[in-house]
Amino acid sequence: MTKTSEFSGRRLVALVVLCAATMMTVLDETVVNVAIPSIQRDLGFGATELSWIVNGYLVSFGSLLLLAGRVGDLIGRRRVLLVGLALFTAASLACGLAPSAGVLVGARFAQGAGAALASSVALGMIVSLFDDPAPRARAIGIYAFMASAGASAGLFLGGVITDLAGWRWAFFLNVPIGVIMLVIGVRVLTHETGTGLRAGADYPGAVLLVGGVAATILAVVDPSRRAMVIPAVVLLAAFAVRQLRTQRPLLPLAVLRSRAVIGANLVLMLLGGSMLGFQFLITVYFQNVLGYSPAQAGCAILPIAIGIGGLSLFGYPRISRRVGARVLIVPGMLMVALGLFLLVFAPTHGNYAVSVLPSMLLFAIGGGTAIPAIMSTAMSETTPDALGASSGLLNTSQQVGSAIGLAVLSSIAAATTARLGEHGQTATSAAVGGYHVGWGIGAALITVAAAIAAITLRRPRTQVLAEPQLAGSSPGRLNR
Template identity: 40%
Template sequence: MGFREAHDTTSHADTEPAVEGAGRAAVLWLACAAQFMVVLDVSVVNVALPSIQSALGFSAAGLQWVVGGYALVFAGFLLLGGRLADVYGRRRVFLWGLALFAASSLVGGLASTPGLLVGMRVVQGLGAAVLAPATLTILTTTFTEGPSRTKALAIWTAVSSAGGAAGNLIGGVLTQSLSWRWILLINVPIGVVSVLAALRLLPTDHTRTQAGKLDLPGAMLATLGVTALVHGVTQAQDHGWSGPTTLTGLAVGVLALAALAVTEVRYAAAPLVPPRLVRMRPIWAGNAVMLLAGACFIPMWYFLSLYMQDVMHYGALATGVAFLPHTLVGIAGARLAPAVMRRTGPRTLIMLAALLAAAGFVWQSRIGANSSYMEGLLGPAIVMSAGMGLLITPITTTVTSGIAAQDAGAASGLMNAARQIGGAVGLAALVTLAATATDATASYRTVFLAIAAVCTAVAALAFALPAPHRPGAAQAPEQ
């Protein structure tokens, strides 16, 4: 199905009243604040791990679950979290996610045992899986398709990029100046203010025809499949791709997702991922592009952080500060994306941005053991982060275009899941690849060249995306 056809047959279904005027801007920033919290908590704990281990007596094996518990549950429940907003209402599910996230952050920040902290990180991941798709769903149903939505998505993308990049800096500042506990407790006041704002700003949910028809078998299969797949991939980092735990996780994940596909097509009355969505060209091609993009950019932070601390011998706070150019350039790229899309269209911008990022990673691969910050990090940071900032907005715009209101949550959950799964698979594959190098510097060079190759594949895959119907009729806003 072409882009024009998909747009014409679905966009008219979005007939719910939109928030008007200044209220729309307030809703935008509310969604961005919630998304910032979710993305921030993926990385904010990294620099605090030594302090957490010392304070609570974690074993080396147990400590990884402070990060892994959150990431695993977050990825595993995204498809379910996205569909919840369609079935039970965006306002209601957004509030559920906020309350769950803030409450688990409070208990986790006060935890006195390793088990309680890991447990609360798991609950945080569940809250994040509900909240992240809801923020995107709220935006796509508040802003009508076209210039205003593209601009809103660009801001949402910029804030998401800032959250991921700022995690190391904020974690370092809070841990060094206050305590590791504040990397979790900081979410509580943000969550409370966001709940109060949501009660005031978001319109009351209308009764929906799908209410009470949540596809529970599909939800269980999707959660099991994605969780097992991500767990299997992460196990490859420690046990190799042929290890029993790796193969078991991958096999269970593939079988569960295959069963999900059969269930959704043949048996589900209200599918978790409606087959009509997957058949739409912007959806399947856009999510394939997002999967590869996640495999590039999520591992980038991991390897750059290790390079700065292990090779350049930066401390936690210095590492966070060194990431500032990545953050600022990424935000600038995301804000610039709508203006570029007006001239190029989403597909062309995806190609150009992916190639720009690839050039930055090739440059980054030239690092050496004695490289200075200016020589080894700043220049590549500007190029790769500009590509990253320009890339995500046109992908998000493509995936969310022409989606009926009743499917907005499913589309949002699918896109978020594609990005997280891509990141998990990419990280595990790159860690395995890095282990084959002869020394530390060579391993980083190999990794960054591999990421550049995947970015090039993103540019090639973009040819599968639909082109604008008319030359110059891109879906970008007028500034």
């Protein structure tokens, strides 16, 4: 595929494939949430097994992202993406056909593995696909929209599909889309050879990394496995030490030497956790407090997806070309924090247009500018031979942060609700009080993330490298 300055032709089709793969994998994190009661009734899930419908996907997805990204650098990102997309599609079919709880959970693990392979390399492929400023800015905006709006779209589709066709179709829907994307992807995605396995195949490091991330997610999402935090710390510490000493690190040290890359990953971890925690709590608020059906709750959260989509696709590319991506990060995040903070005052008998919609609009505007700017800044600091690793690292940070944020905010909200109930409040009032605390903590975390961004992602005094949308050069130099 020949690179030109035009945002059209085969490159546009390739972008559609990459973004569709990302959208499918993110969407499947949440699409089953509103269908869980139906799945439990049909397959006879026990109370302890039920959480693994979600956790099985999260564990395999989050633990394999960074490894998959690095493997893409070594053997070719196109190959890794197509294998991942094929595995994800086949596992989706297995989920839809699952005759028992065990088969469904096993298929969800396989789905997560396919999602990790496909989504870990997508952003790196987009950055290498578009050389010129304007097309690259638009491409990153589209990718950021798919990555950030997928969770909201999943909640919406999950409710509608479950109401109209049953929970199995939440999985079956992936199959024709996945097959079509595979067929097109084989034809339009650029062939890559990679640097070769000998250039960086740190197999012991891979085992330490996958084990450490998996143990971390398990400790967070499953209360009965809190003790897993100890092996998680040990494994990740051993991985870090090995990366400093081995001659062929799984995560190239050049990636970790960039202040912007480290800052972007920390920020994305806090932002992802707070945003997913918010979306979970607001969906429960809609159904348990305002009395919405699953489909109505899904529709109620659509302004976030629409707002982020509009800004990511049309607003961000234009604004970033004028002021630079970094300038947008802190204001965007503060808008998200303000939107969450306003929800602290949402009443028990609230009106959607008055009590919720303003927060959602702030959330959408802030997220639609901050998220693509964070991704763009991080990828601009990455050498071409480490794009897969950097893309995988960003996805890992967002995934692990989302899992931690969802677990922490939902747990704190539940504990607050229980305490308020013990003090004599009605069930509804106690539940709303718990949501208030969860949203307040989410707002605080995003404020902290904004402070980190202000320190680590600020424009350097001597501009070593402009952001991708401002530069016509290769994103290969590091601003350390």
